[in-house]
Amino acid sequence: MTLTVCSQFCGKTQYFGLEYSSECYCGSTIANTSIVTTESDCWMPCSGDSTAICGGNDRISIFRSLNYTTPVIPNPPAVPGYAYRGCYADKVGSRTIDGSYFFDEEMTTTKCAGLCGNSTYFGTEYGGECYCSSTFPTLARGLDGVACGSACKGDGTQACGGFNALSVY
Incomplete structure (x- = not known):
């Protein structure tokens, strides 16, 4: 796994992250339960590029994609018999x-x-x-x-x- 491979895999999602040297994660938000930690907690070299860091034990290196554009949030659609709460x-x-x-x-x-x-x-x-x-x-x-x-x-x-x-x- 490399930063480039993970970034390309995640496409146009807002964030991508790497953990345990080889795990790639994609998402549009960072969980509100996440806790920022020190950079030194992310110490594992990427499995495909030992010069880059890909997280750590229970630690994920998170990056914001430069290809991300803020989506237009659609209005909730009307559903017969229901009202949006x-x-x-x-x-x-x-x-x-x-x-x-x-x-x-x-x-x-x-x-x-x-x-x-x-x-x-x-x-x-x-x-x-x-x-x-x-x-x-x-x-x-x-x-x-x-x-x-x-x-x-x-x-x-x-x-x-x-x-x-x-x-x-």
């Missing part, structure tokens, strides 16, 4: 919408609504995840709409949540 924080241990779950490489907001059938609420996350429930927690934390700007895997003109961010209808 907003963008909400979500996490694995405590799902905002904790009913049925679906993943589809062709996910759209309309497809998620259809998968959820008669559920009162549904939400999309990470571009391809769909969650359904008849209840909505009153303690759900709202987020800025930018956090829910990931394109739907099935329709790049629609937003389908984001990293730990759920577009809720």
Whole structure:
């Protein structure tokens, strides 16, 4: 692995990172749970270029792509029978919408609504995840709409949540 190979693999994503000398990661955001550490914690030479550093033990060297352009965040699409409620924080241990779950490489907001059938609420996350429930927690934390700007895997003109961010209808 080299910095160039990882950068090219990640294409036009905003960030790419390397860890453990040979692992490449791509993403549009840096997790809000990340903690900045000292440069010396990233000490492992890249497996394909020993003159470059590719992270460390549980440490990732993160780079911002020079090819990145800020995407236009689409408005949440209208879905018959549902109203857009907003963008909400979500996490694995405590799902905002904790009913049925679906993943589809062709996910759209309309497809998620259809998968959820008669559920009162549904939400999309990470571009391809769909969650359904008849209840909505009153303690759900709202987020800025930018956090829910990931394109739907099935329709790049629609937003389908984001990293730990759920577009809720």
